[in-house]
Amino acid sequence: MPSEEKEPLQLLQGTLDLIVLRTLSALGAQHAYQISTRLQQVSQNHLNLNQGTLYPALVRLEQYGWIKGAWGRTESNREAKFYSITKAGEQALSKETLRWRRMAGLVDRLLVEDFQS
Amino acid sequence: MRYLRRFLAKCISLVRNRCAEEELNREINGHLALLEDDYREKGMSADEAHFAARRAYGNVEQAKQSHREERSILWLEQFMQDIRYTIRQFRKSPGFAITVILTIALGIGANTAIFTLIHSILLKSLPVADPKSLYRVGDVYTDCCLTNGLENSNGDFDIFSWDNYRQLRASTPEFEQLAAMQAGEQLLSVRRGTNPAHSRQAEFVSGNYFSTFGVAAFAGRMFTDADDQATAQPVVVMSYRTWQSDYAGDPSVVDSTFYLQGQLVTVVGIAAPDFYGDRISANPPSFWVPLSDEPLLNGANSVLHQPIACWLYLLGRLRPGVSIDTLQQKISANLRQWLTTVDGYQRHGFPALISKVHVVLAPGGAGIERLQEQTDKKLYLLLSISLLVLLVACANVANLMLARGMKRRAETSMRMALGSARSRLIRQMLTESVLLGCLGGLAGLAIAYAGTQTILALAFPGALHSAIRATPSLAVLGFAFLLSLATGMVFGSVPAWITSHADPAEALRGATRSLGDRASLPQKWMIILQAAFALVLLMGAGLLTKSLQNMERQDFGLQTANRYVLHFDPMGAGYLPEGKLADLYRRLELHFAAIPGMQSVGLAMYSPLDGNQWTDGITLPGRPLPDPNDDNDALLNRVSANFLDATGQTLIRGRGISQADNEHGPFVAVVNEAFAKKFFPHEDPIGRRFGTYEREDTGAYEIVGVVANAKYTDPHEDAKAMAFEPLAQWQHNLKDPIFVYLEKQTHIAGAVAMNYRGTRQSLEQAIRSALAEVDPNLAIINLRSLDSQLAGNFSQERLVARLTVLCGLLALVLTSIGLYGTTAYQTTQRTREIGLHMAFGADRSQVVGMVMRRTFGQLIFGLALGIPISLMGGRMMESQLYLVKSYDPWSLVVAIFVLAFAVAVAGFIPARRAASIDPLRALRNE
Structure with missing residues (x-):
């Protein structure tokens, strides 16, 4: 149904953390604005990312010790906090990615099966 | 791992909250600036870009809030905010905070003081190893401290002779250790070197006493079974406190020799500092002495070898896994069997009682609990009373909080209009009241400490080193803390609930018009409750005071004006019956009588209400020997010629005891009216005979006089x-060893009664020099006026009555203040209404009447609630009352009158002020 496809997606619980980790792992240190812009680009504006969810996610990941924030200056010479992924974060990322794949595969299989029966 | 890390990070963020908040602001501002930059690049003007950026970002405050929630422990953060806010509020109105804290402190202080006593007297175990495995053989304290063990009509055996103890100990391997300790208290004369002798408390105990309790020596060693042998050198153990107070902790005391009752003994050790003995007592023993030394110290009066003289309590440590029931049955059977083998128990009508004999094993972790039995009811009564005071204080504070909540209502409404959650407001108010409660509790601890010390000093006057400590323990601190929390919750919940129902719209209306409406009902209820509880306390105070007066002002049957009683111990000075004693008594009488101002002086075994007594069965010639179940008991006393005169007992018939009633004269006795009525109900007692030693003496004494009843x-x-039998007359033909023993024991005079015109000081001086002349070894145990000796019997009752009066007055004052406050507040709120009344022609008295009607309305409700509770409370304390009915109308009427008077005064002041309102100004004010 095309109309539904255009509606922005809500993120599943816990997936934001994974996406942020992946972004930082792929692109190196990023500030919050960069992260949110990047997510919007990749999702082609399908992802409804509220800043009220991104910031808590960043705090949470920082408190886990998976990312690290450092103050710096942007190209336009604005002050921003740049987050980079830590070693623990990389490990967590691979673990979480694996888990996500298994979970997605399982859900997929279940849905397909459901269809056939 | 990551959760732990996160928790730590949250805690850190809690502490550096301001920093984190600043960083968040910087980050969000940076974010917004970047957004703005982007929009400007797309061609927007600066202003357009500014707003577009904010639109794109969304709700900044919400984002911050979710950041906070994620970042730290929100409730804790809010809690800390609440506390900071509360402290700011206290700073703004310190008067309010101080009033509340003081009110609460009084309530909590009173409760904590009483709880300190309850904890240290009733709830604590002995400071010994593993008190849980200690058990006492026997569960009651029927008779103390020298009896035949068969006093309990149901056969419950609780006190033992030495023979009995030894055979029990040998036959019960279920006890790891079974120790025996003296049931009564005993004073010994103690002398070190050539220093003057003084009296100190001592206790005879079995050799395994210290090993049973697991008490170690602080210095030297504790004595053991090896020291508890007839052939062993006499040794004693000294208590740590006595060592400190009498000998300043002198290390040379250990292994040095002392004279106890004039006998040489060695102090082998000092007991552990916290060990005060096997029972809580106002006068714990200074010395523990092995049982085997009892004959040496008590001489001819020794009870150790009397097989039926029961004077020992037994306390033992059970082996693990022993069944109490089985052991009880075993000991009971064993005891019955043993009793049938003892000669003494085959006489005196005992065999009929032996079949019922049994023992009950009771937990002995708290040791000998005689003091507990005597004081527990009074302590719980005091606790209930102090709880009532706390409730009154709570109601008072709740009223203050309500009034304040009303003042802050505008602020509260504003906060709600601005989006504060109700729950958050309630929490804030509760935080405030709980903080007040805790501060009050802290101040209360100080009051409690001082209060407990005062109570102890009043309840146990003259206690040398009492085992009861006023120092707050962990349990007491916990009690005070929980009580403070609960108090804060109680007095905070009503105002919090009401405040939280504030209507946000009111803030916008801005008026204070509806002030007071919703609060006035709970405020009234607080007053009603206070009045009810105050009435209960006043009624209780009335009952207890009346009961105390009845006790103190009763007719004791004695003359107390100018009467004094001296207690001394001839045994301590080495006097043994019989010839030496008679001589001592004669010389004492002579020397005392020669004191200027002495009207009469008499010696006796014991004096009225001094704690001693001798009860025995009476036999009458020509009548069958009494059955053991018959009540043929009478109090017996041995007195010198002038004793009855010196105590002021009225002679009703016949003659008193005279100097001629000595060892050469015929045996005579004077009896009281109760004796005459009990044994010779329809006959003239004069000339009749009675005896005290059953078969061996069915009529030795001839009654020569009758005196009025006096309480002993x-x-x-x-x-x-x-x-009363003459101190100078002895029966020499007795054969039963227990009778021989009793005859000796009862001829030791312990008291001298005097009728003396002069001051106590001059009498004491004169007595000291008289004693020094007679024998320098004679020590004064105490010298009191007869009045103070009698009053000493009521020190605990007096204390309870006074504390109750104090609590009642406190409740009354609190209630009056609360009533005054709310009435004043309400009349201010009704200024306009009153102004209108007056504008329409009401005069001042009508206005006063209007306010007073409301006030008395609350009083009526308070009485309706308070009177039934008072009557119930009276019922509950019935056992504490002497010659007062629990529903005593006098006490109730006085309590109601006092309360009504206080209420009238508290209501009248604001009523008069209301009546002086200028109606024009009142109306214009609106």
């Missing part, structure tokens, strides 16, 4: 039948 033992009961 329990001041709460009617005077018992009593006979």
Whole structure:
């Protein structure tokens, strides 16, 4: 149904953390604005990312010790906090990615099966 | 791992909250600036870009809030905010905070003081190893401290002779250790070197006493079974406190020799500092002495080898896994069997009682609990009273909080209009009241400490080193803390609930018009509750005061003006019966009588209400020997010629005891009216005979006189039948060893009664020099006026009554203040209404009447609630009352009158002020 496809997606619980980790792992240190812009680009504006969810996610990941924030200056010479992924974060990322794949595969299989029966 | 890390990070963020908040602001501002930059690049103007950026970002405050929630422990953060806010509020109105804290402190202080006593007297175990495995053989304290063990009509055996103890100990391997300890208290004369002798408390105990309790020596060693042998050198153990107070902790005391009762003994050790003995007592023993030394110290009066003289309590440590029931049955059977083998128990009508004999094993972790039995009811009564005071204080504070909540209502409404959650407001108010409660509790601890010390000093006057400590323990601190929390919750919940129902719209209306409406009902209820509780306390105070007066002002049957009683111990000075004693008494009488101002002086075994007594069965010639179940008991006393005169007992018939009634004269006795009535109900007692030693003496004494009843033992009961025999007359033909023993024991005079015109100081001086002349070894145990000796029987009752009066007055004052406050507040709120009334022609008295009607309305409700509770409370304390009915109308009427008076005064002041309102100004004010 095309109309539904255009509606922005809500993120599943816990997936934001994974996406942020992946972004930082792929692109190196990023500030919050960069992260949110990047997510919007990749999702082609399908992802409804509220800043009220991104910031808590960043705090949470920082408190886990998976990312690290450092103050710096942007190209336009604005002050921003740049987050980079830590070693623990990389490990967590691979673990979480694996888990996500298994979970997605399982859900997929279940849905397909459901269809056939 | 990551959760732990996160928790730590949250805690850190809690502490550096301001920093984190600043960083968040910087980050969000940076974010917004970047957004703005982007929009400007797309061609927007600066202003357009500014707003577009904010639109794109969304709700900044919400984002911050979710950041906070994620970042730290929100409730804790809010809690800390609340506390900071509360402290700011206290700073703004310190008067309010101080009033509340003081009110609460009084309530909590009173409760904590009483709880300190309850904890240290009733709830604590002995400071010994593993108190849980200690058990006492026997569960009651029927008779103390020298009896035949068969006093309990149901056969419950609780006190033992030495023989009995030894055979029990040998036959019960279920006990790891079974120790024996003296049931009564005993004073010994103690002398070190050539220093003057003084009296100190001592206790005879078995050799395994210290190993049973697991008490170690602080210095030297504790004595053991090896020291508890007839052939062993006499040794004693000294208590740590005595060592400190009498000998300043002198290390040379250990292994040095002392004279106890004039006998040489060695102090082998000092007991552990916290060990005060096997029982909580106002006068714990200074010395523990092995049982085997009892004959040496007590001489001819030794009870150790009397097989039926029961004077020991037994306390033992059970082996793990022993069944109490089985052991109880075993000991009971064993005891019955043993009793049938003892000669002494085959006489005196005992065999009929032996079949019922049994023992009950009771937990002994708290040791000998005689003091507990005597004080527990009074302590719980005091606790209930202090709880009532706390409730009144709570109601008072709740009223203050309500009034304040009303003042802050505008602020509260504003906060709600601005989006504060109700729950958050309630939490804030509760935080405030709980903080007040805790501060009050902290101040209360100080009051409690001082209060407990005062109570102890009043309840146990003259206690040397009492085992009861006023120092707050962990349990007491916990109690005070929980009580403070609960108090804060109680007095905070009503105002919090009401405040939280504030209507946000009111803030916008801005008026204070509806002030007071919703609060006035709960405020009234607080007053009603206070009045009710105050009435209960006043009624209780009335009952207890009246009961105390009845006790103190009763007719003791004695003359107390100018009467004094000296207690001394001839045994301590080495006097043994019989010839030496008679000589000592004669010389004492002579020397005392020669003191200027002495009207009469008499010696006796014991004096009225001094804690001593001798009760025995009476036999009458020509009548069958009494059955053991018959009540043929009478109090007996041995007195010198002038004793009855010196105590002011009225002679009703016949003659008193005279100097001629000595060892050469015929045996005579004077009896009291109760004796005459009990044994010779319809006959003239003069000339009749009675005896005290059953078969061996069914009529040795001829009654020559009758005196009026006087109280000698329990001041709460009617005077018992009593006979006075001459101190100078001895029966020499007795054969039963227990009779021989009793005859000796009862001829030791312990008291001198005097009728003396002069001050106590001059008498004491004169007595000291008289004693020094007679024998320098004679020590004064105490010298009191007869009045103070009698009053000493009521020190605990007096204390309870006074504390209750104090609590009642406190409740009354709190209630009056609360009533005054709310009435004043309400009349201010009704200024306009009153102004209108007056504008329409009401005069001042009508306005006063209007306010007073409301006030008395609350009083009526308070009485309606308070009177039934008072009557119930009276019922509950019935056992504490002497000759007062629990529903005593006098106490109730006085309590109501006092309360009504206080209420009238508290209501009248604001009523008068209301009446002086200028109606024009009142109306214009609106």
